Amino acid sequence: MHVAKTLDAPPTEADLPTIAEALLRERIPTDWSLEVEVLSADRRWDSCFLLRAPDGTQTKIFVHAKRLLDVRDIAPLEEHLERFLEFGDSIGMVVARYLPPSVRDRLAQFGLSYADATGNILVRTESPALFVSDRGDDSDPWRGRGRPRGTLKGEPAAKVVRSLLDRAGPWKIRELVSESGASTGSVYRVIEFLEGEELIKRTENGLLNIPDWPSLLRRWSLDYQFQKSNMTTRWIAPRGLEDLLNRMRTSSVQDYAVTGSIAAAHWAAYAPSRSAMIYTADPITAAGEWGLRPAESGVNVLLAKPAYGVAFKGVITRQDGLQLAAPAQVAVDLMTGPGRAPSEAEELIDWMVRNEQLWR
Amino acid sequence: MNSSGDNGEDLLIRARSVLLDALEALHEHKDAVIVIGAQAVYLRTGGIDVALAEATKDSDVAVDPRLLGDDPLLEDAMRVAGFVPSATGQPGAWISLDGIPVDLMVPESFAGAGTRGARIPPHDRRATRRARGLEATLIDHSVLEVPALAPDDSRVTKVKVAGPAALLVAKLHKLAERIGTPHRLLDKDAHDAYRILRAIDTDDLAAGFDRLLADNVSEEATKEAIEHLTLVFASGPEAIGSLMAGRAEEGLGDPELVSMSASILAADLLEAVGPQG
Numbered sequence: 313m314h315v316a317k318t319l320d321a322p323p324t325e326a327d328l329p330t331i332a333e334a335l336l337r338e339r340i341p342t343d344w345s346l347e348v349e350v351l352s353a354d355r356r357w358d359s360c361f362l363l364r365a366p367d368g369t370q371t372k373i374f375v376h377a378k379r380l381l382d383v384r385d386i387a388p389l390e391e392h393l394e395r396f397l398e399f400g401d402s403i404g405m406v407v408a409r410y411l412p413p414s415v416r417d418r419l420a421q422f423g424l425s426y427a428d429a430t431g432n433i434l435v436r437t438e439s440p441a442l443f444v445s446d447r448g449d450d451s452d453p454w455r456g457r458g459r460p461r462g463t464l465k466g467e468p469a470a471k472v473v474r475s476l477l478d479r480a481g482p483w484k485i486r487e488l489v490s491e492s493g494a495s496t497g498s499v500y501r502v503i504e505f506l507e508g509e510e511l512i513k514r515t516e517n518g519l520l521n522i523p524d525w526p527s528l529l530r531r532w533s534l535d536y537q538f539q540k541s542n543m544t545t546r547w548i549a550p551r552g553l554e555d556l557l558n559r560m561r562t563s564s565v566q567d568y569a570v571t572g573s574i575a576a577a578h579w580a581a582y583a584p585s586r587s588a589m590i591y592t593a594d595p596i597t598a599a600g601e602w603g604l605r606p607a608e609s610g611v612n613v614l615l616a617k618p619a620y621g622v623a624f625k626g627v628i629t630r631q632d633g634l635q636l637a638a639p640a641q642v643a644v645d646l647m648t649g650p651g652r653a654p655s656e657a658e659e660l661i662d663w664m665v666r667n668e669q670l671w672r
Numbered sequence: 673m674n675s676s677g678d679n680g681e682d683l684l685i686r687a688r689s690v691l692l693d694a695l696e697a698l699h700e701h702k703d704a705v706i707v708i709g710a711q712a713v714y715l716r717t718g719g720i721d722v723a724l725a726e727a728t729k730d731s732d733v734a735v736d737p738r739l740l741g742d743d744p745l746l747e748d749a750m751r752v753a754g755f756v757p758s759a760t761g762q763p764g765a766w767i768s769l770d771g772i773p774v775d776l777m778v779p780e781s782f783a784g785a786g787t788r789g790a791r792i793p794p795h796d797r798r799a800t801r802r803a804r805g806l807e808a809t810l811i812d813h814s815v816l817e818v819p820a821l822a823p824d825d826s827r828v829t830k831v832k833v834a835g836p837a838a839l840l841v842a843k844l845h846k847l848a849e850r851i852g853t854p855h856r857l858l859d860k861d862a863h864d865a866y867r868i869l870r871a872i873d874t875d876d877l878a879a880g881f882d883r884l885l886a887d888n889v890s891e892e893a894t895k896e897a898i899e900h901l902t903l904v905f906a907s908g909p910e911a912i913g914s915l916m917a918g919r920a921e922e923g924l925g926d927p928e929l930v931s932m933s934a935s936i937l938a939a940d941l942l943e944a945v946g947p948q949g
Binding site for chain 1: 720721722870909925926928929930931932933936937940
């Protein structure tokens with residue numbers, strides 16, 4: 313079979329185990345065999361290969377597929393692999409779409425086998441003894457041209473972006489460090505990225521300006537998503553949302569913030585809300601206090617345990633006592649929310665543009 | 673006449689006016705008269721945010737034979753006020769001049785012998801209809817001020833209106849009786865039951881059930897209703913009543929959410945009422 317190197321479209325995570333199998337099969341001696349084992353309901357691994365030498369010795373190769381991998385992902389990954397490799401005669405192997413040289417070096421240092429879809433491969437087994445090494449590309453052929461590296465993923469980026477959104481500049485870097493609470497190093501990295509994206513402009517005396525905050529918000533929403541970035545759980549409020557909000561106002565749970573369309577309606581009413589999106593530090597306790605029931609279908613409440621503390625930054629208390637997330641947080645949550653949430657996000661942003669002095 | 677092409681809101685306004693007409697007609701018997709059915713459900717649950725609009729053209733009125741006087745005869749009172757017996761020939765089914773139905777019903781255990789019409793002499797046996805499960809409405813009711821809804825109608829009538837527990841008992845009997853031939857028209861009855869479960873606090877509803885169980889008049893009907901509640905709603909979102917309540921919101925709201933909520937709230941109520949002897 314052809315290795316993905318010849319494909320135009322980037323391989324998906326699901327393609328990767330097959331690609332790794334093909335790469336390895338092409339490189340083992342002809343009298344060795346390689347079989348793919350069926351993994352029933354074992355979600356810890358994406359695939360498992362059984363490698364057998366002519367003398368009958370064999371080893372299992374457990375495959376972990378990941379679309380992209382950063383240097384900083386490797387230590388936790390190694391821990392993960394160690395934990396689940398139960399037998400001495402098995403090894404773990406990482407497969408990715410593309411592994412940059414820095415990542416390959418680090419994987420080798422950790423003694424991990426790897427492969428990527430451009431043909432980079434390193435597989436070491438002890439019994440039977442096998443050493444396979446080959447070179448593929450040294451740059452990601454599927455990465456868009458001219459697109460700078462980096463993302464706004466992670467807590468430091470969230471802290472910096474929220475600060476830049478919540479208060480109009482211009483900013484001194486020192487102010488941004490203290491306001492955001494992020495480390496100086498990560499503030500610089502985020503600034504550098506945002507400059508590359510032209511979302512930050514420097515004034516002549518070196519201050520930072522956000523020329524277009526809605527674009528910054530949109531860019532952040534590519535890397536921060538209510539349901540993906542946070543641990544969310546699904547619930548039913550069997551008496552409806554009005555009843556839920558009443559319970560929330562009078563319950564003892566304090567560390568929560570309503571986001572999504574219910575919060576947005578405080579500034580820009582759009583249509584009656586059919587579902588609630590709520591941040592809470594302790595979803596299980598909150599659900600109990602608020603009379604929510606866990607559910608897979610008919611869900612009308614999503615509870616998110618916030619990945620980053622910024623979700624609670626700038627919480628606003630409505631006149632009736634209900635706590636709402638800050639407008640910028642609500643807007644980014646709606647942008648990638650379910651149903652008609654994205655169009656509610658547009659309504660809210662429209663209001664935010666027209667009433668900047670009221671929230672920024 | 674103008675009975676087709678109405679939207680639900682117009683119908684609700686007209687139905688309320690006709691209900692007030694009927695209550696005026698039965699004024700001499702007002703102690704024996706209790707508003708039940710969908711109109712009573714709306715009076716008890718008004719203002720909750722469900723996707724299905726309040727809509728009914730029927731007015732259902734229960735008659736308590738124990739408090740009913742002999743004069744005027746029910747059939748005379750209704751005719752004088754302009755009601756005529758329904759063309760269906762169904763006992764107790766009356767129709768206003770503009771075609772809005774009013775049903776006069778007597779709880780089965782007070783309806784005497786017979787199969788359809790209630791035997792409550794000297795009133796005509798075709799004036800009222802017997803119905804199972806209405807006993808609870810004789811026990812659980814309170815006087816409410818019922819206003820007309822039309823802008824040019826300023827009438828407000830004080831009348832006994834069945835309480836939430838009795839209304840739920842009655843709906844459960846209606847659903848259980850016809851569950852063998854589930855018809856889409858029954859979906860709204862299932863949704864009415866869900867309305868009650870949602871609008872009324874579980875503990876209040878359970879207290880209502882407890883009172884009904886403690887009274888000889890309503891004990892039997894209430895026990896049966898609790899069995900129906902288990903089967904029709906509390907056994908899960910797939911139970912027939914839960915499904916029907918959800919289906920009533922098809923294309924308007926969220927059927928799955930309604931089905932789930934109805935079964936959850938029904939199970940809560942069963943738990944709060946406790947095991948029945």
